[in-house]
Amino acid sequence: MSYADNVVRWLRERLDRDPPLAQPRELTLALRVLALWRASVIVDAFVAHHGRVVLQGPFAGMAYVEGATEGALAPRLLGTYEAELHPYLLALAAEGLDRVVDVGSAEGYYAIGMALLARDTQVYAFDTAPKARAACAQMAALNGVADRVVIGETLKPEDLEAYGGPRSLVLMDVEGAEEELLRPDLSPALAHTHIIVEAHEVYRPGVAARLTERFAPTHHVTQLAMGGRTLPLPDWLMASNHLDQLLAVWEWRLGPTPWLVMRPKSLNA
Structure with a gap:
């Protein structure tokens, strides 16, 4: 199952509740989950254009592993x-x-x-x-x-x-x-x-x-x-x-x- 599939399943489970995503806290969490998914799509696009190499800044040119083990890639x-x-x-x-x-x-x-x-x-x-x-x-x-x-x-x-x-x-x-x-x-x-x-x-x-x-x-x-x-x-x-x-x-x-x-x-x- 892909990351996108997991996100859809996560959202569907919460939308099926009664009432669905009723609290502001739940909506904030849903926004964050969707933002994390979109961030992963942006990483895929970056890699397609540049490979896994840091583009600029003090560490420009540094080759990168497949993912960050902590935080945003x-x-x-x-x-x-x-x-x-x-x-x-x-x-x-x-x-x-x-x-x-x-x-x-x-x-x-x-x-x-x-x-x-x-x-x-x-x-x-x-x-x-x-x-x-x-x-x-x-x-x-x-x-x-x-x-x-x-x-x-x-x-x-x-x-x-x-x-x-x-x-x-x-x-x-x-x-x-x-x-x-x-x-x-x-x-x-x-x-x-x-x-x-x-x-x-x-x-x-x-x-x-x-x-x-x-x-x-x-x-x-x-x-x-x-x-x-x-x-x-x-x-x-x-x-x-x-x-x-x-x-x-x-x-x-x-x-x-x-x-x-x-x-x-x-x-x-």
Whole structure:
């Protein structure tokens, strides 16, 4: 049964209820299900035009595995994904990094992307999901960087001590566990480490403010909210309807997930 067939069956089951899709919450969920289906159609169209290769942005040219193990695939392939971080990633790569630690790496968008962007960098990718680790290994091989990407499963707060330092970057997207993992009291090396973390306010209200307060003594902290997408879309997508253009760059977020970009003050000393 195809994805479209599953969506139709899901909708039919709910339309057969009495009353059908009666609550606003149910209608919102139905809208999201249909949007996810349409996003998958857009991915198929992208692959037909360009193959499984990132089109633009810092990781342009990166070969991709068949699907994202977490989150939206279309904006990753388009190169619009989390575009707010692009200037910071490019700046850090230009300054020079010895290592990148990607915690919550999924299939490796950042792990493999940073290995390509910073060619002398050792990358450590951690994810608790076996499917994600397998996809990350596959993508490292596809892009010829498997020798510089070490894939692991779990990471404790104190483990970050081994990876910290002024030429290290910790990237973290762990669906709300960032508050438990980013503990400078357990890993003092974090005081001198570049950190970019997604703060999952949708799951942990106030977590961005708490992490900002925690790292303010040692870091310059910049909070970034998601904004509009201004990177150009390919011609075939520009010729499509406006809804498809919006869904192509939609990142599936359920609520606020600001990023904290934390640069160690010790580098200014």
